[in-house]
Amino acid sequence: MSKTADHRTHLVLENYIGGKFVPCSRHIDSYDPSTGEVYCKVPDSGTDEVEAAVQAAREAFPDWSARSPAERGQVMKKLADLMEAQLEELAQAESRDQGKTVMFARTVDVPRAVDNFRFFASSVLHHTTDCTTMDHLGCVNYTIRSPVGVAGLISPWNLPLYLLTWKIAPAVATGNTVVAKPSEMTSVTAWMMCKLLEEAGFPPGVVNMVFGTGPRAGDALVGHPDVPLVSFTGSTATAQRITERSAPFCKKLSLELGGKNPAIVFSDADLDQAVTTTVRSSFSNQGEICLCTSRIYVERSIYPEFLKRFVAAAREWKTGAPSDPDNNNGALVSREHLEKVRSFVTLARSEGATVLCGEGEDPLVLPQRNTSGYFMRPTVIAGVAESSRVMQDEIFGPVVCVNPFDGEDDAVAKGNGVRYGLAATVWTRDVGRVHRVARRLEAGLVWTNCWLVRDLNLPFGGMKNSGVGREGGRDSYHFFTEVKTITVKH
Ligand code: NAD
Numbered sequence: 141m142s143k144t145a146d147h148r149t150h151l152v153l154e155n156y157i158g159g160k161f162v163p164c165s166r167h168i169d170s171y172d173p174s175t176g177e178v179y180c181k182v183p184d185s186g187t188d189e190v191e192a193a194v195q196a197a198r199e200a201f202p203d204w205s206a207r208s209p210a211e212r213g214q215v216m217k218k219l220a221d222l223m224e225a226q227l228e229e230l231a232q233a234e235s236r237d238q239g240k241t242v243m244f245a246r247t248v249d250v251p252r253a254v255d256n257f258r259f260f261a262s263s264v265l266h267h268t269t270d271c272t273t274m275d276h277l278g279c280v281n282y283t284i285r286s287p288v289g290v291a292g293l294i295s296p297w298n299l300p301l302y303l304l305t306w307k308i309a310p311a312v313a314t315g316n317t318v319v320a321k322p323s324e325m326t327s328v329t330a331w332m333m334c335k336l337l338e339e340a341g342f343p344p345g346v347v348n349m350v351f352g353t354g355p356r357a358g359d360a361l362v363g364h365p366d367v368p369l370v371s372f373t374g375s376t377a378t379a380q381r382i383t384e385r386s387a388p389f390c391k392k393l394s395l396e397l398g399g400k401n402p403a404i405v406f407s408d409a410d411l412d413q414a415v416t417t418t419v420r421s422s423f424s425n426q427g428e429i430c431l432c433t434s435r436i437y438v439e440r441s442i443y444p445e446f447l448k449r450f451v452a453a454a455r456e457w458k459t460g461a462p463s464d465p466d467n468n469n470g471a472l473v474s475r476e477h478l479e480k481v482r483s484f485v486t487l488a489r490s491e492g493a494t495v496l497c498g499e500g501e502d503p504l505v506l507p508q509r510n511t512s513g514y515f516m517r518p519t520v521i522a523g524v525a526e527s528s529r530v531m532q533d534e535i536f537g538p539v540v541c542v543n544p545f546d547g548e549d550d551a552v553a554k555g556n557g558v559r560y561g562l563a564a565t566v567w568t569r570d571v572g573r574v575h576r577v578a579r580r581l582e583a584g585l586v587w588t589n590c591w592l593v594r595d596l597n598l599p600f601g602g603m604k605n606s607g608v609g610r611e612g613g614r615d616s617y618h619f620f621t622e623v624k625t626i627t628v629k630h
Contacts, residue, residue: 159344200345481537
């Protein structure tokens with residue numbers, strides 16, 4: 141089954157279970173954030189649909205897990221080719237579903253989703269396991285790694301296809317079968333990808349897609365006794381619920397969560413580069429990337445100069461119709477999210493902080509069809525108290541706060557002064573300071589003099605409330621497999 145339409149010609153998505161598209165009797169409206177109109181109807185799946193998908197994944201497991209990594213890789217590479225051939229359609233759909241610009245989807249989301257399949261298809265061929273080289277009590281020891289079984293994969297709405305494939309690719313490369321649940325707000329590209337699975341050569345049941353909300357479909361998946369492993373990317377609050385829900389089953393969990401990421405700019409930094417990249421790191425994808433900068437700390441001697449240049453550059457970061465290639469930002473994902481993000485600006489104002497640009501200025505001039513969309517200008521706030529919720533909570537929108545610091549210790553203390561620990565950036569030309577500060581920052585990723593440069597081989601994930609475990613080449617291989625030590629007496 142492919143695209144169908146209801147009486148108002150909305151897309152109606154269907155679950156993909158056991159190699160077939162299966163209609164669902166209940167649906168949720170999903171909106172085009174740039175117009176505020178319903179874009180598609182997403183299945184509102186529950187325990188029955190999840191049960192069917194888990195059953196299909198269980199049945200597919202013996203054959204898929206018995207194939208060689210190279211055979212599995214061939215199928216994955218074919219899927220990557222098919223997705224690449226549909227890059228433009230996928231990018232248009234991602235933009236319409238999520239609100240991001242078509243340009244961002246075309247240059248970031250979809251190419252990286254394709255890369256995820258190519259990378260794991262090949263990287264899985266290069267891992268080795270351990271072996272004792274010395275005779276130990278007349279025995280030789282070695283380890284093997286086996287797929288775990290049916291993997292439950294749950295992803296968020298900000299980088300829909302990219303983050304979903306970051307989980308599906310390593311899971312199937314290592315021989316697991318999967319039941320995936322994308323965000324109910326952004327399900328279309330996952331559904332489009334399902335249409336390519338058969339042609340790529342995936343046997344029925346290896347990849348199953350169940351659409352629906354977290355409390356219904358997500359909860360049923362996490363609570364299913366035959367799903368021994370859950371990889372989740374989303375908010376810290378949801379991760380806490382997932383942890384509780386899966387505890388009775390002792391499931392393997394990987395949790396990639398929220399952030400409140402600092403950028404630390406020392407007085408010896410290349411200011412042009414620091415300003416340009418920090419505007420990008422603060423506002424890319426409407427600030428809806430878990431790695432976006434949310435707090436900027438600037439050494440006091442350059443604070444006025446930085447602020448002047450940063451605000452000028454933020455004003456140049458254009459917001460408007462996602463299809464217009466001149467725009468840097470499109471719309472935020474939903475009306476509720478827009479209101480939440482705006483409420484932080486209101487709170488900052490009420491606490492006496494200064495809003496230097498963005499929210500509260502003249503309304504954006506938008507094309508007629510976008511006037512009900514969820515748009516917000518890049519907003520820069522100075523002088524927020526470190527203890528304020530504006531500085532402590534994840535905002536996840538185009539809002540960044542700037543404050544001065546005095547010396548390395550103060551910078552590190554401020555950078556670490558939140559419950560999150562996902563990513564940080566450090567700007568300085570002093571190589572010794574780069575190493576000292578990076579070592580002391582409580583963050584899973586520290587970028588120095590750059591941002592968002594990713595080597596997929598290296599661990600990705602957060603400390604503190606930003607996550608549990610890491611994903612990436614070897615880390616994903618370890619997470620999606622069980623290790624066994626074998627001892628042979630001779
Ligand atoms: P969310 O936690 O609301 O939802 C994420 C997913 O979990 C969705 O598919 C949702 O339906 C599902 N879900 C919700 N409740 C559930 C439940 N009780 N049981 C099972 N599943 C449930 O997050 P969101 O609003 O979609 O995404 C934004 C958050 O994701 C931000 O906090 C952001 O920082 C985080 N994020 C983290 C990373 C990372 O790699 N660390 C990457 C992207 C986004």
